Amino acid sequence: MTAFVDIHDVTHIYAGSEDGQPAVEGMTIKVREGEFTAIVGPSGCGKSTVMKLATGLQFPAKGTIIVDGKQVTAPVKLAGMAFQNPVMLPWRTTLKNLLLPLEIVQPHRGRLRSHRKEYEARAEALLAQVGLAGQGSKFPWQLSGGMQQRASLCRALIHEPKLLMLDEPFGALDAFTREELWGIIRDLHAAQRFTVILVTHDLREAVFLADRVFCMSARPGRIIAEREIDLPRPRDIEITYTQKFIDIVHELRSHIKTAREAA
Numbered sequence: 001m002t003a004f005v006d007i008h009d010v011t012h013i014y015a016g017s018e019d020g021q022p023a024v025e026g027m028t029i030k031v032r033e034g035e036f037t038a039i040v041g042p043s044g045c046g047k048s049t050v051m052k053l054a055t056g057l058q059f060p061a062k063g064t065i066i067v068d069g070k071q072v073t074a075p076v077k078l079a080g081m082a083f084q085n086p087v088m089l090p091w092r093t094t095l096k097n098l099l100l101p102l103e104i105v106q107p108h109r110g111r112l113r114s115h116r117k118e119y120e121a122r123a124e125a126l127l128a129q130v131g132l133a134g135q136g137s138k139f140p141w142q143l144s145g146g147m148q149q150r151a152s153l154c155r156a157l158i159h160e161p162k163l164l165m166l167d168e169p170f171g172a173l174d175a176f177t178r179e180e181l182w183g184i185i186r187d188l189h190a191a192q193r194f195t196v197i198l199v200t201h202d203l204r205e206a207v208f209l210a211d212r213v214f215c216m217s218a219r220p221g222r223i224i225a226e227r228e229i230d231l232p233r234p235r236d237i238e239i240t241y242t243q244k245f246i247d248i249v250h251e252l253r254s255h256i257k258t259a260r261e262a263a
């Protein structure tokens with residue numbers, strides 16, 4: 001398989017680590033272009049570390065990381081990211097928060113001033129896609145938590161990244177809002193076919209959204225199981241009540257249980 005994200009035999013020790021133990025050890029993950037993958041595992045097993053390594057925010061002590069055919073030696077520009085906390089700047093409107101990555105990432109930074117209207121139209125179109133049409137002029141504190149999280153997804157996608165990294169993006173939301181956002185990210189992925197790596201504690205979320213789920217061991221994290229999710233697409237929420245879906249969730253749960261017990 002030609003991997004779009006190729007993490008090969010990676011070991012990482014944080015410079016500030018008190019015990020000098022690796023956060024991840026011998027970690028190998030290969031993600032195909034356009035694939036939606038999820039990473040699950042016990043708390044502290046190194047899921048967020050994998051995200052930081054794949055996007056060039058940390059560099060491994062051992063092993064190689066290749067994204068889109070290039071070894072990662074600096075922050076990866078073709079990635080967009082969204083986290084559990086949407087972290088919007090309160091003094092900027094939602095639209096201006098969306099445009100923020102463009103003020104940082106080249107070549108958009110150079111083009112932004114002369115092509116502002118084009119970029120604003122792209123931001124408005126993204127807001128419409130996530131059900132926030134016409135909300136761009138509001139400040140983030142005028143939006144609900146779920147609306148802010150949708151806006152943060154738009155911000156992650158504004159520079160049309162080939163890779164979307166999602167670190168527990170729905171973790172702080174109530175169950176109904178979370179499921180609503182599953183539908184939104186599913187539709188964005190179906191329309192734009194970017195590659196996704198989603199870190200989540202929610203096994204139902206992983207199975208609902210992903211083409212493949214990786215299970216990690218307890219720290220130092222490595223992959224202990226990989227599960228192809230062969231449920232048909234498009235998936236809607238009804239699928240979460242089917243026996244096949246429930247069986248896959250149970251299977252993943254048993255891997256996590258084993259990993260926790262081995263810790």
Ligand SMILES: Nc1ncnc2c1ncn2[C@@H]1O[C@H](COP(=O)(O)OP(=O)(O)OP(=O)(O)O)[C@@H](O)[C@H]1O
Nearest residue numbers: 014016017023042043044045046047048049050219
């Ligand atoms: N900047 C850092 N400096 C030192 N140690 C760190 C740093 N960031 C993370 N760690 C340690 O590395 C290990 C893995 O952390 P990481 O955040 O990747 O785990 P996680 O699986 O995402 O955790 P959780 O599920 O609780 O969000 C943990 O033991 C953590 O304490």
